[in-house]
Amino acid sequence: MTRQDVFDLTDRVIVITGGLGQIGRQFALEFIERGAKVAIFNRSIPDEAILQERFPVASGRVAFFKVDITNKSSIAAGLAALVTRWGVPHVLVNNAGLDTQPSAPPEVSGPFEDFPEEVWREVLEVNMTGTFLCCQVIGGAMAKLGRGSIVNVGSIYGMLSPVQDIYAYKEAKTGKAFVKPVAYCASKSGLYNFTRYLATYWGRKGVRVNILTPSGVRRDSQDAEFQANYCQRMPMGRMAEEDEFNGAAVFLASDASRYMTGSNLVVDGGWTAW
Helix, strand or coil, X not given: CCCCCCCCCCCCEEXXXXXXXXXXXXXXXXXXXXXXXXXXXXXXXXXXXXXXXXXXXXXXXXXXXXXXXXXXXHHHHHHHHHHHHCCCCCEEEECCCCCCCCCCCHHHHXXXXXXXXXXHHHHHHHHHHHHHHHHHHHHHHHHHHCCEEEEEECCHHHHXXXXXXXXXXXXXHHCCCXXXXXXXXXXXXXXXXXXXXXXXXXXXXXXXXXXXXXXXXXXXXXXXXXXXXHHHHCCCCCCECCCCCHHHHHHHHCHHHCCCCCCEEEECCCHHHC
């Protein structure tokens, strides 16, 4: 008798929101390599040449759908097109999100008292409302079939408050202080209890709901001072590479985690261990 590979994703249909971004693309490539069919829901879709360059191993196992996750009708239309093509998905990875980078302009990275209301609303609309709507539409379709796995992507800044000292060098360089904004942190924090809520709500309907907590990912665009300060605070002494969350995503998407729901899988280089 051949032992079943509990990590097998062959012919699983997986939706990834924001699948053209840094981490989302890595999730997609990993899932494709493991035999899954990946549907990328993104607000905008580049031309074919760029897609071919970014997904060279696709082999007909990736499809792109122009979807605005803050619009329920747009998600429903994307799902309908996907169902026609491959059927109801087995996995939903809620990866799309808005953050404020250290290079952000002062009007969105100044003191809390001056943080723009419109930016607050925009970030929560994508990070919280977008995840809520995708779970309603796509998770609901999976629940009707009695199976599925939802992976919400959280953040260390959803579990802990940012260490603002990391950004103190910005004031010396620009004359204006950089404050890691509140909206990203608040929106990501909300995903943790939302995950637990859905895990208990759908627990007996065959849909598992978990959250993956990554730490900061190294980008070439980040300035040296930020990277140095961040890495000094990190127990492992470095930022994550963009593909270092793939194993956790495969685990949560596959039958390897079949008895796991409502849980938080932390892959953060030790950040939350302090």
